[in-house]
Structure formats: C-alpha cells, structure tokens
Amino acid sequence: MIIHIAKKEFTQALRDNRFRLLAIFLGVLLAFAMLVSWSYYQKINEEHTKTSKTARQQWNTQTPKNPHAAAHYGTFAFKPIQTLSLIDNGLDKYLGVSVFLEGHRQNMAEYKQITEQNDLARFAELTPAFVFSYLVPLLIILLSFNIFTTEKENGTLKLLLSQGVSILQLSLGKIIGLWTLLAMVLLPIFGLGFVLLLASSYQNDDVLRYLMLIFSLILYYGIFINICVGVSAYVSSSNTSLVTLLGFWIISTLLIPKLTTNISKKIYPTPSVLDYKAQLKEDLEKGVDGHNPFSRRSQIFQDSVLKANKVDSIQKLLFNYAGLIMQAGEEHETVVYAKALKKLNDIYFAQLKIHEASAILSPTILFKMFSMQLAKTDLATHYDFSAQAEKYRVALVRDLNYDIKDNSKNGDWEYISKDKDFFKKNIQFQYKPISITQTLQQGGMALVYLMFWFLGTLLFILSIKKIH
Amino acid sequence: MLIAKNLTKEYGNFTALNQLNINVEQGNIYCLLGANGAGKSTTINLFLGFIPATKGTISINGLEVQENLIKTKEYIAYIPENLMLYPHLSGLENLEYLATLAQKKYTKNQLIDFLKEAGLQNDAHQKRVAQYSKGMRQKVGIALALAKDAKALLLDEPTSGLDPQASNEFSNLLLKLKQKNVAILMATHDLFRAKQIATHIGIMKEGVLVKSFKNEEVTLQELENIYLEIIN
Structure with a gap:
C-alpha cells in the first residue's frame, strides 16, 4: 500500500509542470556547478604541480651560498588541492594555498583567493556544495510543503482515510514518493560527480569519502523531507506550511550560522594583526638571537656552551659556534611562533566549538561541517598542512644550521658546502593527507548528530496520529 | 448496518450532536435533512471515524467504529459534498x-x-x-x-451544485446501489431528491434528530411543510 501511495505521488509530481521546471533547473544548475568546479580543480591542480616543481627546482639550483643564507632565501610548501574540493571547496579560498618557509619565522598561509568579498558574495558562490546544502532543501520544501495540506484543502484526505489507509502508511508513502523524485534529480548528478572524481588525480580513500558524502546528503535531505511531511500534516493550510518551512530553512541555513559566527567572535575575539605581532616581538626578544651574539641571552647561552665543552673560548670549540647559536636562536623562535600560533588557533577552535555546538540546532551546519571534513577543505585539515609545513621548515633549517656547525670553521662566514648537490639533497616537503580514520575521529560527531536529527524527525512522523 | 445509539458529540460547551439514534439497514436509503449546522455532517464524520463520539455508540456491520477504525472502512464508501x-x-x-x-x-x-x-x-x-x-x-x-x-455508502450533500440532469443521474445510481442491498446514509438539503430516493427520512435541528419517518408516510408537500416547521 505504501508503494502505491509513493507511486501516485511520483506520477502526480511528474505530470506537474512546477516539478518538471524546478527539477530541470536544479539538475542543470548542479551539473553546471560541478563542471565549473571540476575545471577549477583541474586548473589549480596543474598550477600546484607546476609551481611545486618550480619551487623545488629553484631551491635545488640556487647559486652556491652559505646554508643559513639559503634558509633566508627560503622556499615554499604548497597545499595540494583536494579532489573532493570539486564538490565542496570549503574554506580553501579563505585559508591560503602556500606557506613561505624561511629561517627564524613561521609564516602563515598566503594567496587567499577570497579576501575582499563580502558575506553575500561568499554565501552565493555557485559550488556543488552550495546547491546541495542550500538549494536542494529549498526544492524539497517547494515540492512537499503542501503534500498533506492540499489533500486537506481539497478533501481528498478524507477520501483516502475512508479507504482504511493509516496516517503512518500515508506519511511513509509520501516520503518514499518524495525520495523517488529527488533521486531522479540527484542520481545523474552523483553519477557525474563520480565520473569527474575518477577523471581527477584521486587518492585511494576519495571514493569512500565521496560515498560517505552521499550518505550524509541522504541523511540531510531525509531530515528536510521528514520535517516537510510532518509540518504539512500538522498545520491546516498550505500557506502556514510554506511559511513555517521557509522559516526553518532561513533559520537553519542563514540565521544560526551567521548568529553563531558573531557570538563566537564576541566571546572569543580574534586579536588584531598589530597585537599579534607586538606580542610576538616581545616574546622573541626574551630568547637567544642567532644573529646577535652580543645580547645578554646570547652571552648566557655562549657561557653554557663553553662550560659544557670545557673550553674558555668559542675558537677552541671543535665545531663552528655560529651554526649552533643560529640553531639555538631558531629553536627559540620556533617555540615562540608555535606558542603564538597555538594561542591564535586555540581562539579559532574555541570559536569553532561554539559553531559546532550550535550545529545541534541546524542540520545545515552539521552537513557543511561533515562535508568539509570529508572533502579535506576544513580548518583542521588546513592546520594539519600548516603543522606539517612547519615541521618540515624546522627540520630543513636545522639541517642547514648544523651543516655550518659541523662542516665549517669558526668565523668562516663565507662558508659554502663543498657538496655541489647539497641543496638538492635537502629533505623535500611531502604533504601526508589526513586519513579517513582521522576525519571520522575529528568529524564523526557531526555525522552522529545528523543521524540523531534524522531519527528525531522520523519519530516526529511516527508520532502523527491525527491529521489536523 | 449503520447504527448510532444515543450518539452525542460535544465540542467544549457546544453540543453538535445530541442523543442521536438511527439504524440504516441494508437496502435502505436514510436521508438526513436539516439546515447548516444541524449535525448532519457530524453524523457522517462519526460513522467515518474521523472524530470520536463524546457519548453513545456507533457501529458499522456490528463493529464499534472507534475500536475498528481500519476494519470498518472495508464496509463503507464515502462521497463528500465536493x-x-x-x-x-x-x-x-x-x-x-x-x-x-x-x-x-x-x-x-x-x-x-x-x-x-x-x-x-x-x-x-x-x-x-x-x-x-x-x-x-x-x-x-x-x-x-x-x-x-x-455494504454501506455515506454521502455528505452529494447533489449540491449538480445540475438537475446530473442530480437525477446520481439519484438513479443510488437507487441501483440500493437494489444491490447497500445501506445508504445521505446528508442533504435537497428535499425533492430525498423524497425521490429515500426509504427513511430524518430531520435534524441543532444536533437533535427532531423527526424520523418512512418515506411513504409523507408526500413531498407534507415533507416540505414538516421540514419548514421544524427549521423555523
């Protein structure tokens, strides 16, 4: 019986011009967004590969120079574009794609593509994720706000109930009917996404991530379908149903995300760039400065080195003291930068926690969070990249400083490595992407909350004993 | 087939139906006449199980409606006004x-x-x-x-808004169903159609079945007089 109800809902909607128009419009929009996103991904991926190669080549073939001068010369670490960013580019455009690695300082990622756009432009960016998370729920609302109210208004509901159909059977039939209609629009798009994924340089777990993304979309749309059917059963008129559901859409997709962003910034204010730099400068001055051996702290360090090596002057050391003090300065700076960035990141994560907590009120935030985590375009992935880049920077600069310390003599400021391939032999940056297990550890709760939302709204449907 | 005993429906302080007793047997057509708000549609809705009774019992083919909401639907067909x-x-x-x-x-x-x-x-x-x-x-x-x-047909103002020809065709269809032994309960304003097809007629006012009689006991004119007397 449920299948017959679903079949009738499907046939009826297919013959309705409004559905046909909406479905075609949304299908074309999604396909367009996906193709545009894919072409953008291809372009960035090519640029990334090319630029990474060029940067490494520049490092390898730099003119022979003192290793510490090379540390100042610096190099770049590039964040690889993730294949699933063709579905959800998340925060990629806001967080920067490359980090300049140099001695003495930890730089933040640069080349953010969106720095000047306002909130509206950010909201309206046409990506598959935007259409999936904002417009498809709107289609569901437009398709189903009157799924029960029209039956009430036309009197067909009484006719149905007089056939001995239960309200639960009716509700489930209508839900399956809506799912069939939605599947008709979305399955070709999911197929297209899969083809584009295979046509990209995907990693092993990307297919699994894509399937999980589809699963989370099913939960997300299930929530909207359940709510629409439930509301339409509870209220008496189509107008009230439409206003209620649009209100929910606005609150869930626009109001709560915006409100929590503002609240989180109010509770955990982000320091200004000036404050951040002033604090950094103050902390840097508290430690060894590798370029100033005459500072008080450098003198203390020098005394401790001489004492440890049982000599009375740096000339008597068996290694080049300049390399050691520069590395000591480097290590102090690394700690200072790490502390400052941790403080900043802690603020961002505290803000994010409030955002995450509010997600319990908004399935849209939950889906967006999980989708970004699956696509590896979220804040945590970016910090993982920054952390790996910093680890690499520290190791590279240490190798350079130790080369001076171990292979040159005191006072030999013009030291150049005898090995012609010295720079070529320096370690290379290889970003190790976050595994699916890590993603689920970090973002699994969003999926669990989505499941709770789905089950909660299903219980809402099951609780309908009477149609008002 | 369709039996209501002391059937009462109250909405707060308002009594929509008061102590209604009717029995529509198979092959009978019972026409409920009355002005708007007399309780005709309430009676139909109670038989359909859409609303529960406040007092009294209501059954279809011997089954209590509220206790057998799904089962009783097997025996009935329903045609609303529109x-x-x-x-x-x-x-x-x-x-x-x-x-x-x-x-x-x-x-x-x-x-x-x-x-x-x-x-x-x-x-x-x-x-x-x-x-x-x-x-x-x-x-x-x-x-x-x-x-x-x-086995039973519930009709709520089925001929209202129909042209005379369509109304006549519809009446003939009901007579066919009557011949098939279907018990028919019809709420209507149409005295002429009621007289044409009913076996029994009941006149309601303010939730009370004021008068009930067999069709052959009155002429159309007498029916009209009784109706107007009760309504006014």
Whole structure:
C-alpha cells in the first residue's frame, strides 16, 4: 500500500509542470556547478604541480651560498588541492594555498583567493556544495510543503482515510514518493560527480569519502523531507506550511550560522594583526638571537656552551659556534611562533566549538561541517598542512644550521658546502593527507548528530496520529 | 448496518450532536435533512471515524467504529459534498489508486466496467480529472463504491451544485446501489431528491434528530411543510 501511495505521488509530481521546471533547473544548475568546479580543480591542480616543481627546482639550483643564507632565501610548501574540493571547496579560498618557509619565522598561509568579498558574495558562490546544502532543501520544501495540506484543502484526505489507509502508511508513502523524485534529480548528478572524481588525480580513500558524502546528503535531505511531511500534516493550510518551512530553512541555513559566527567572535575575539605581532616581538626578544651574539641571552647561552665543552673560548670549540647559536636562536623562535600560533588557533577552535555546538540546532551546519571534513577543505585539515609545513621548515633549517656547525670553521662566514648537490639533497616537503580514520575521529560527531536529527524527525512522523 | 445509539458529540460547551439514534439497514436509503449546522455532517464524520463520539455508540456491520477504525472502512464508501480527486491523474487512475488503497485488486478492464456502471462516459476514462465536472467526479466516487463492493455508502450533500440532469443521474445510481442491498446514509438539503430516493427520512435541528419517518408516510408537500416547521 505504501508503494502505491509513493507511486501516485511520483506520477502526480511528474505530470506537474512546477516539478518538471524546478527539477530541470536544479539538475542543470548542479551539473553546471560541478563542471565549473571540476575545471577549477583541474586548473589549480596543474598550477600546484607546476609551481611545486618550480619551487623545488629553484631551491635545488640556487647559486652556491652559505646554508643559513639559503634558509633566508627560503622556499615554499604548497597545499595540494583536494579532489573532493570539486564538490565542496570549503574554506580553501579563505585559508591560503602556500606557506613561505624561511629561517627564524613561521609564516602563515598566503594567496587567499577570497579576501575582499563580502558575506553575500561568499554565501552565493555557485559550488556543488552550495546547491546541495542550500538549494536542494529549498526544492524539497517547494515540492512537499503542501503534500498533506492540499489533500486537506481539497478533501481528498478524507477520501483516502475512508479507504482504511493509516496516517503512518500515508506519511511513509509520501516520503518514499518524495525520495523517488529527488533521486531522479540527484542520481545523474552523483553519477557525474563520480565520473569527474575518477577523471581527477584521486587518492585511494576519495571514493569512500565521496560515498560517505552521499550518505550524509541522504541523511540531510531525509531530515528536510521528514520535517516537510510532518509540518504539512500538522498545520491546516498550505500557506502556514510554506511559511513555517521557509522559516526553518532561513533559520537553519542563514540565521544560526551567521548568529553563531558573531557570538563566537564576541566571546572569543580574534586579536588584531598589530597585537599579534607586538606580542610576538616581545616574546622573541626574551630568547637567544642567532644573529646577535652580543645580547645578554646570547652571552648566557655562549657561557653554557663553553662550560659544557670545557673550553674558555668559542675558537677552541671543535665545531663552528655560529651554526649552533643560529640553531639555538631558531629553536627559540620556533617555540615562540608555535606558542603564538597555538594561542591564535586555540581562539579559532574555541570559536569553532561554539559553531559546532550550535550545529545541534541546524542540520545545515552539521552537513557543511561533515562535508568539509570529508572533502579535506576544513580548518583542521588546513592546520594539519600548516603543522606539517612547519615541521618540515624546522627540520630543513636545522639541517642547514648544523651543516655550518659541523662542516665549517669558526668565523668562516663565507662558508659554502663543498657538496655541489647539497641543496638538492635537502629533505623535500611531502604533504601526508589526513586519513579517513582521522576525519571520522575529528568529524564523526557531526555525522552522529545528523543521524540523531534524522531519527528525531522520523519519530516526529511516527508520532502523527491525527491529521489536523 | 449503520447504527448510532444515543450518539452525542460535544465540542467544549457546544453540543453538535445530541442523543442521536438511527439504524440504516441494508437496502435502505436514510436521508438526513436539516439546515447548516444541524449535525448532519457530524453524523457522517462519526460513522467515518474521523472524530470520536463524546457519548453513545456507533457501529458499522456490528463493529464499534472507534475500536475498528481500519476494519470498518472495508464496509463503507464515502462521497463528500465536493469530491475532489487527483487532477493530474485520469478518472481510471484515480479509481485504480483508491481501490488499491482499499485493498481491492482489479484489472484495467474491470475498473473500466465500474466506471461504465457508474455512468461515466467512455471518452472520459483516460482524461485527467482536472477536466471533469463535479457530476463526473461523483460518478468516479460511485465507481469506487462499486469497486469496493461497499455494504454501506455515506454521502455528505452529494447533489449540491449538480445540475438537475446530473442530480437525477446520481439519484438513479443510488437507487441501483440500493437494489444491490447497500445501506445508504445521505446528508442533504435537497428535499425533492430525498423524497425521490429515500426509504427513511430524518430531520435534524441543532444536533437533535427532531423527526424520523418512512418515506411513504409523507408526500413531498407534507415533507416540505414538516421540514419548514421544524427549521423555523
């Protein structure tokens, strides 16, 4: 019986011009967004590969120079574009794609593509994720706000109930009917996404991530379908149903995300760039400065080195003291930068926690969070990249400083490595992407909350004993 | 078949139906007459189980309605004042859908036969219901009653808004169903149709069944006089 109800809902909607128009419009929009996103991904991926190669080549073939001068010369670490960013580019455009690695300082990622756009432009960016998370729920609302109210208004509901159909059977039939209609629009798009994924340089777990993304979309749309059917059963008129559901859409997709962003910034204010730099400068001055051996702290360090090596002057050391003090300065700076960035990141994560907590009120935030985590375009992935880049920077600069310390003599400021391939032999940056297990550890709760939302709204449907 | 005993329905302090007693046997047509708000539609809704009674009992084919909400629906067919079907489906598809929900499986040809028996012209069977007149939709309702093999038919102002010809056709269809031993309870304003087809007539006012008699006991004129006397 449920299948017959679903079949009738499907046939009826297919013959309705409004559905046909909406479905075609949304299908074309999604396909367009996906193709545009894919072409953008291809372009960035090519640029990334090319630029990474060029940067490494520049490092390898730099003119022979003192290793510490090379540390100042610096190099770049590039964040690889993730294949699933063709579905959800998340925060990629806001967080920067490359980090300049140099001695003495930890730089933040640069080349953010969106720095000047306002909130509206950010909201309206046409990506598959935007259409999936904002417009498809709107289609569901437009398709189903009157799924029960029209039956009430036309009197067909009484006719149905007089056939001995239960309200639960009716509700489930209508839900399956809506799912069939939605599947008709979305399955070709999911197929297209899969083809584009295979046509990209995907990693092993990307297919699994894509399937999980589809699963989370099913939960997300299930929530909207359940709510629409439930509301339409509870209220008496189509107008009230439409206003209620649009209100929910606005609150869930626009109001709560915006409100929590503002609240989180109010509770955990982000320091200004000036404050951040002033604090950094103050902390840097508290430690060894590798370029100033005459500072008080450098003198203390020098005394401790001489004492440890049982000599009375740096000339008597068996290694080049300049390399050691520069590395000591480097290590102090690394700690200072790490502390400052941790403080900043802690603020961002505290803000994010409030955002995450509010997600319990908004399935849209939950889906967006999980989708970004699956696509590896979220804040945590970016910090993982920054952390790996910093680890690499520290190791590279240490190798350079130790080369001076171990292979040159005191006072030999013009030291150049005898090995012609010295720079070529320096370690290379290889970003190790976050595994699916890590993603689920970090973002699994969003999926669990989505499941709770789905089950909660299903219980809402099951609780309908009477149609008002 | 359709029995109400001391049936009362109250909405807060308002009594919509007060101590109603009726018994519609198979092969009988019971017409409930009365002005708007007299309690006719409330009676129909109570038989359909859409609302629970405040006091009294109501049964269909011996089964208490509220205790057997699904089971009692097997015995009845219902035609409201303005039978609205699904406009994007044809008459045949509407009938097939509703009959299937009533757990009745028929071939297309059998369904067409029901539509024909209900008097729906052949060229209308495959047309979308959006193009149907009210009379045509009512015929689909009758076809559904036939398809369900309903033992009782509940009608709520079925002829209101029908032209005389369509109304007459509809009355003839009800007489056919009466001959098939169907118990019919019809709420109506139409004294002429009631006199034409009823076996029993009841006149209601403000939730009370004021007068009840057999059709043959009164002429149309007498019926009109009694009705006006009660209503005024």
